[in-house]
Amino acid sequence: MNVYLKNVFTDVGNVTLFTSKFFKEVFSPPYEFKEFMKQCYIIGYKSIPLVAITGFIMGLVLTLQSRPTLAKFGAESWLPGMVALSLIREIAPVITALICAGKISSGIGAELGSMKVTEQIDAMEVAAINPFKYLVVTRILATTLMVPLLVIFADGIGMLGGYIGINMHGDVSLFRYISKVFDSLAFVDIIPATIKTFFFGFFIGMIGCYKGFNAENGTASVGQAANSAVVTASLTIFIIDMLAVQLTDLLF
C-alpha cells in the first residue's frame, strides 16, 4: 500500500513537472511552427473521417432512440431541440474526446515511446535540439486547438444525422429543423461546452506525450505507453467533464 501510494504521488509530481515545463517552453523561442502545422494536419485533418462517421451515428441513433418516448407524450416537435442540446452540451464533446483519446493520445504515446526506446530523442538532445519543444509542445498545442474544432465538426455532423433520423419517420424540412435547433439553443449551452473541449484537447495531448516521453527502455514499454495513455486520457476526460458540468451548473 505504501509503495502504491508512493508511486501515485511520484506520478502526480512528475506530471506536474512535465506540465509546468510545457508552459515554460511554449512561450520561449525558437518556435517550431512547421512541426506544429504538421501535427495539426495529422491530429485534426486526418481524424475528420472518424469523427464524421461517429458524429453522424451519434445524431442518428440519439434521434431514433429518443423518438418513441417523446411520441408517447406527443412531444415529437421537441426532438430537434433535444438532439441539438444533448449533442452540443454533452454527447459530441465527450464522445469525440474519447475517440481522440483512443486515436491521438495512443498514437502520440506509441510514437514518442518508440522514439525514446530507439534513442531518437537522445539523438535530438545530443544534437543540441530541444526534443521537448519539438515533440511535446507542438503536439500538445495541436491537440488543444484541433480537438475543439473536431467537436464543433462533430456537432454539425451529429445534427445532420438527427435531421435524417427525424425524416425516417416523418417529414420535416431542413429549414424548419435548423430553426427548431437554433430556437432551443442559447450561448450558455455552447460556450461552456466549447471551453471544456480545450481542456479535453490539452489533456489528450499532454497525457500521450507524458506517457511516451517517459517510456522505459524496451519495446514492451511502447505498447504500455500507448495503452496507458488511452486509459488515463479517457478517465481524465470523464473527470474534467464532471467538473465542468458542476462548474457550469454553479455559474449559470
Next chain:
Amino acid sequence: MEQEAKTILPQVTSEEKVPVIEINGLVKTFGENNHVLKGINLSLNKGEDLVILGRSGSGKSITIKCIVGLVVPDEGEIKVFGQNVLNLVTHQLNEVRIRIGFLFQNSALYDSMTVKQNLAFTLKRHASDLTSQEIETHINAVLESVGLAEAINKMPSELSGGMRKRIALARTLILKPEIILYDEPTTGLDTITSREISELILDLKKKNNTSSIIITHDMACAKLTADRIIILKDGVIHAEGSYQELEESEDQWVRSFFI
C-alpha cells in the same frame, strides 16, 4: 564557432597532448546497489582515437553518455574543451554538444524522415544562415564522404544495418564535430561491413583530425582504430595501453579480450 573554440581551448604548444576530454572520479549508481561506475579517470587528447573495452554492463556507454549530458553522474568532473559540463546550464551545454558528434548503437535515425531530412534537421537548426542550396550542397558532400550519396531520398526503413550506421555517421559529421563518440559502431554488422565502418572511422580521423572515443566489442575494429585502449572492469579502469601492449599483457583477464 571557431573563435569560441580558440577562447575555450587551453593554449598548449604540443598538439599531441592537448586534452579535449578529461574525466575525474566519475561515479554513477542506478537504484541502491547497482554501482556502474566507481571512479573513472580518463582523458582524450586532441586527434586521438581512444577505444574503451569491457564486458556488457561495465559502464562503457554510461561513461560517454555522461560526457554529452544524457546521463548525470553522482560524483566526478567531466571537462570538455576545458569546461566542466556538469556545471553548465542547458544553452552552454548545447554549445559544447554542437562540437561533439555521437553515433548511437542503433543508429537512432529519425524514422519519420528521409535521409536528407535527417541530415537537414540538425543543420537547419544550427546553421540558420545557410540557404537551401548550401544545405543541399553540405548534405551531398557529407553523404559522399560516407559513400552513400545515392541514399539521399530513402527512408531509414529502406536501409540495411551498415547503411544506417553510415547515414547516422553522416548526420553526426554534418556539424563538423571536433570529437566523435562512437557507441558500438560495428555491433550487429557482418565482418566486411564492420571493417568498412572501422576504415571509415580511421579515414574521418585522418581527414578531419577529430578525436574519438570508440566503445566496441569488435577487436578487429579496436586494432584498426585504437591509438590507446582502456579496459573497464567492475566500474573502474582495469588496464590501459596500446593494442599491442594489452595483447601481450600478463593479466589473464585482459588477454581474454584478444583471444
